[in-house]
Amino acid sequence: MPVPVQRDPERTRRAIAAWLTARTPGSGPVDVGPVRVPGGAGFSGEILLCDATRPDGAVEPLAVRVAPTGHRVLPGDNWADQVRLHGILTGTPVRVAPLLGHEPDPAVLGAPFLVMRRVEGRVPADLPSYHREGWLAELPPDRRRAVWLGGVEALAAIHRLDPFATGLGFLDRPGPHGGGLAGRLADDAARLPFYGAEHNAVATAALARLRSRLPEESGPPRLLWGDARIGNIVYAGESPAAVLDWEMAGIGAPEADLAWFLHLDRHLSEGIGAPRLPGLPDRAETVAYYEELTGHRVGNLEYYELYAAFRFCVLTARVTRLLTRTGILPPALDFPLHRNATRLLSEILASRTAP
Structure with missing residues (x-):
């Protein structure tokens, strides 16, 4: 919304x-x-x-x-x-x-x-989910496929940039708890009260898992879009015309963006109980196409998918708090956005492929 x-x-x-x-x-x-x-x-x-x-x-x-x-x-x-x-x-x-x-x-x-x-075109909607209705759902499967692959191409274009040669090194700022993934996770732990997620047992369990199983970050850091998803792309036909929303941009492992791209689509389908649209490439094909475009061998993706699910869960807790504060939601309402994000995070934690 x-x-x-x-x-x-x-x-x-x-x-x-x-x-x-x-x-x-x-x-x-x-x-x-x-x-x-x-x-x-x-x-x-x-x-x-x-x-x-x-x-x-x-x-x-x-x-x-x-x-x-x-x-x-x-x-x-x-x-x-x-x-x-x-x-x-x-x-x-x-x-x-x-x-x-x-x-x-x-x-x-x-x-x-x-x-x-303003770039004219169409954006796949979050509410209602593009998996349920809207222009993407009305396309034939082959054209849906083109839309999705266009989104992967937009993501790959971002990751092909050398952020330091391009003058984007200023985004590589350590947080209060230092740089690297360990520092970011420590920042996340300190900010749980800001998001209103400090009492969410699933989120705190996911954070503990993430902090205990830090992967080695391979490859040079890349510019991160942050909110990487097809819902932040203006499409002219099936081709990306503009990439939107850089509020969460930073520098880091490109797997973080790719995992967010995959998880947000999963949330808007499986996470809300909607079947995924036929024609959209699956996870394996998406990763293979991304690797072909970037020349980067994706590693530790399961870890970053758990991190994406955790981050989305705490962000939806914050959104719920803001909606309550403005009176859009009654106090103590079980808001579906956060409930669904928490449930999907729980399922990922319990899955055999979780890190």
């Missing part, structure tokens, strides 16, 4: 129009149409969609991404890193929405924001 509207739409429309007018050469104001939020999106960031009419009559579709304030799913503030990352990725083989401007002053919209040219 999208982040709920946190501002007055008309006041927001006027503020964006004034901001664009001040930055548009030539005479005459920029007119901005109604502001709306996209349907079927996630809960990690506030996106505003609108159309701007320039003084010469040209109409430009826009997407405005606002830095999270009240609805902060992740701890810390990495907004400046996201802005810098987006600018660096422009012009690389990684397709991102063209960046038109950035406003660091929170006085305009209540928080800093990015203005991007």
Whole structure:
């Protein structure tokens, strides 16, 4: 579901129009149409969609991404890193929405924001799951296959970049408990109260397992998309036109992204009791195609899939807390998103292939 509207739409429309007018050469104001939020999106960031009419009559579709304030799913503030990352990725083989401007002053919209040219296309929805209904479910199996493989190609393009040669080394910052996977897991343990997952027995058991069975990380670290999934890709037909949402970006083992890509799809099918769409390549074919595209031999994938399931479980606990805080959910409601994520994590922990 999208982040709920946190501002007055008309006041927001006027503020964006004034901001664009001040930055548009030539005479005459920029007119901005109604502001709306996209349907079927996630809960990690506030996106505003609108159309701007320039003084010469040209109409430009826009997407405005606002830095999270009240609805902060992740701890810390990495907004400046996201802005810098987006600018660096422009012009690389990684397709991102063209960046038109950035406003660091929170006085305009209540928080800093990015203005991007909206990339037209379709995004597989989270709610309702694309496995149950929507444009992907309506495609024939061979075209669904093309959509999925296009997502793998987008992920591979990210991982083929050398993050340090590309100027992305600033993302390789150790957390409070040091660098590497051990440090990240220690950070995760300290942040369980922030997410509201400190009393989730399944999550704490998974974290203990992860900390006790650290794998050796082979190969050079790569740029991590973070929220790697087909639901964060704008498709033109069956081909990726833009990769969205870099809030969870970092530097690390590429298996972390690939595992997240696989797990989020598993959550949206098996995790919610929906059959997986026919035509979508399975785990083995996905991994083989990824290896072919990147030349990287995937290792310790089961470990990173458990880590993905753990991370998603605690993130859904945080989303539940935010929905309760805003009054969207009644207090103490057993929210299906978190319940399903916890159940799937439990099943992965108990499986014979779990690390």
